[in-house]
Amino acid sequence: MTAWHQKTLTQLSNHLHQGDISSTALTEHFLNRMQEFNPSLNCYLAITADLALQQAQSADRRLKEKTATLLTGIPYAHKDIFCTQGIKTTCGSKMLENFVAPYDATVTKKLHEQGLVMLGKTNMDEFAMGSTNEHSYFGPCKNPFDLQRAPGGSSGGSASAVAAGLAVFSTGSDTGGSIRQPASFCHLVGIKPTYGRVSRYGMIAFASSLDQGGVLSQSVADAALVLEAMSGHDPLDSTSAHQPVPQYFNLLNNAPNSFKVAVPRSFFEAMDPSSQEAFKKVLEHIRSIGGEVDFIDFNIQDIVIPTYYIIAPAEASSNLARYDGVRYGYQTPHAKNLEDLYMKTRGEGFGAEVKRRILMGTYVLSSGYYDAFYQKALKVRALINSGFQEIFKKYHVIATPTALSEASLLKSHDHDPLAMYYSDLCTVSVNLANLPAISLPLMQRHGLPLGFQLIGNHFDELTLLQISHKLEQVSPWVDHLSPIKARS
Amino acid sequence: MSIDKATLEKLSMLAKIELKEEEIPNYLASFNKLLGALSQLQQVDVSTIPVDIELHTNNQQYLRDDIVTEDPNPEYFQKNAPKTLQNFYLVPKVIEGDN
Numbered sequence: 410m411t412a413w414h415q416k417t418l419t420q421l422s423n424h425l426h427q428g429d430i431s432s433t434a435l436t437e438h439f440l441n442r443m444q445e446f447n448p449s450l451n452c453y454l455a456i457t458a459d460l461a462l463q464q465a466q467s468a469d470r471r472l473k474e475k476t477a478t479l480l481t482g483i484p485y486a487h488k489d490i491f492c493t494q495g496i497k498t499t500c501g502s503k504m505l506e507n508f509v510a511p512y513d514a515t516v517t518k519k520l521h522e523q524g525l526v527m528l529g530k531t532n533m534d535e536f537a538m539g540s541t542n543e544h545s546y547f548g549p550c551k552n553p554f555d556l557q558r559a560p561g562g563s564s565g566g567s568a569s570a571v572a573a574g575l576a577v578f579s580t581g582s583d584t585g586g587s588i589r590q591p592a593s594f595c596h597l598v599g600i601k602p603t604y605g606r607v608s609r610y611g612m613i614a615f616a617s618s619l620d621q622g623g624v625l626s627q628s629v630a631d632a633a634l635v636l637e638a639m640s641g642h643d644p645l646d647s648t649s650a651h652q653p654v655p656q657y658f659n660l661l662n663n664a665p666n667s668f669k670v671a672v673p674r675s676f677f678e679a680m681d682p683s684s685q686e687a688f689k690k691v692l693e694h695i696r697s698i699g700g701e702v703d704f705i706d707f708n709i710q711d712i713v714i715p716t717y718y719i720i721a722p723a724e725a726s727s728n729l730a731r732y733d734g735v736r737y738g739y740q741t742p743h744a745k746n747l748e749d750l751y752m753k754t755r756g757e758g759f760g761a762e763v764k765r766r767i768l769m770g771t772y773v774l775s776s777g778y779y780d781a782f783y784q785k786a787l788k789v790r791a792l793i794n795s796g797f798q799e800i801f802k803k804y805h806v807i808a809t810p811t812a813l814s815e816a817s818l819l820k821s822h823d824h825d826p827l828a829m830y831y832s833d834l835c836t837v838s839v840n841l842a843n844l845p846a847i848s849l850p851l852m853q854r855h856g857l858p859l860g861f862q863l864i865g866n867h868f869d870e871l872t873l874l875q876i877s878h879k880l881e882q883v884s885p886w887v888d889h890l891s892p893i894k895a896r897s
Numbered sequence: 898m899s900i901d902k903a904t905l906e907k908l909s910m911l912a913k914i915e916l917k918e919e920e921i922p923n924y925l926a927s928f929n930k931l932l933g934a935l936s937q938l939q940q941v942d943v944s945t946i947p948v949d950i951e952l953h954t955n956n957q958q959y960l961r962d963d964i965v966t967e968d969p970n971p972e973y974f975q976k977n978a979p980k981t982l983q984n985f986y987l988v989p990k991v992i993e994g995d996n
Contacts, residue, residue, distance in 0.1 A: 712937065714934065715934055718931065719938070735978070735986050738977070746991070750988060755913055756916060756917070767912050768908045768914065768924065775911065792943060826927050
């Protein structure tokens, strides 16, 4: 029999509802695995065992009383960027090392109303700034497929936990690829919905016009179930959209019989020959389920990274001004006066990558450079968005790789942040255009996982999920997971 | 395009982030490398894009009703503060002088 931790959310939900296992026993199973494997992976920053067992007991009561939803009793991992009332929320930073959130994020609240069981808070790049999880104050997280490699980032702990069988699914946040890229490197499904689909209330801000919460899971159906629970307008987030949330899970099998897929030639040609072959095989599967594939010209690869690395640091420099060492967070013990308090608190409390981005953001917003950098980047962002909209006039989805190479070796970007920034090449444009996108575990490179990305039009997560689900039927990945030590 | 040490020090003051002397060479090098990449944007023609760009996702500004919905307890929120006195946050003395 397949071990409990190797089952998908939808499979486990059936077992819970049929009484094959209780949520308490399932939770204990995961907590035992976390004790055993977390020391080598460092994917959890906090294990909330007492809370998890309380939530599991409560879930068992709901299951018995027949008031349970499909998510009730499922143990999951929560990215440490989401506020959790009464529980430390560090965002991977020394600045928030001892911060106990005074309220729940809307995402946290919605998930807990479903009766989910939170196993712990996951490791991440500090304030979500990074693509390897190596910029966490609490040490790097490891990739369960190869412990010498990074799991990707910034939601690296979330990806590592699910891939290693230490959670059924996890939450993530995606500002420039932080859900999709780690999903790609850890053989998972990762979905970033349209900007505004999921409330950002209580999700610690990095770049407010780009940040969006989402899901990392083992199957498309799992992602559909969780995304549906997370989504919807929130009066506490004025940028959350007044858009009805479709029943993603129930409508999963209603994929269009025929649909049109655009493949930007520039992204395809950026891959090496072996990845191009793997990509073409996926396109064959897409054709077999009714997809009509066209290669198109859409040459944005030279402008997306500069645009993103102007806008995101600019917004970060503003958002992170709140960490002044006065009301919450780290405070330097060495201050002589108020100015000194600010300077030293921020100099000592932020890590190197966060400081670099705040300084860069300060630069592009400063007098004399605002027009040349920030204003220009906003206009290029509008150009990128209109380019996408032109494509969506003719096509249902756009297909690209999620990344051009597999997970990097730890420490390989230590002296070259620019190389790390360019690893986001295939993902950042989606955030700049506020679009939804999903990474599917359909490719490999050098024997390691590599994701296939589908991008949809605004608020059309349903089509993305339906096509992805159909693709999973003809090219299943859950049963073909590479054996990994931590999972067995 | 590149920046020098004096500009970096000015940025450090503007961003209120103290940089240690030994951090500066590394920041200067990575900053200038990144600026080279960012400067690529200067070649993009954006003459057709209006100044007041609408970055939207079919999203209208939404305002909540103007009613109090929470009863924030100062003591609860102040639990996270490094130093407090009654309902105040304490900071080092701002006004110079003996008293």
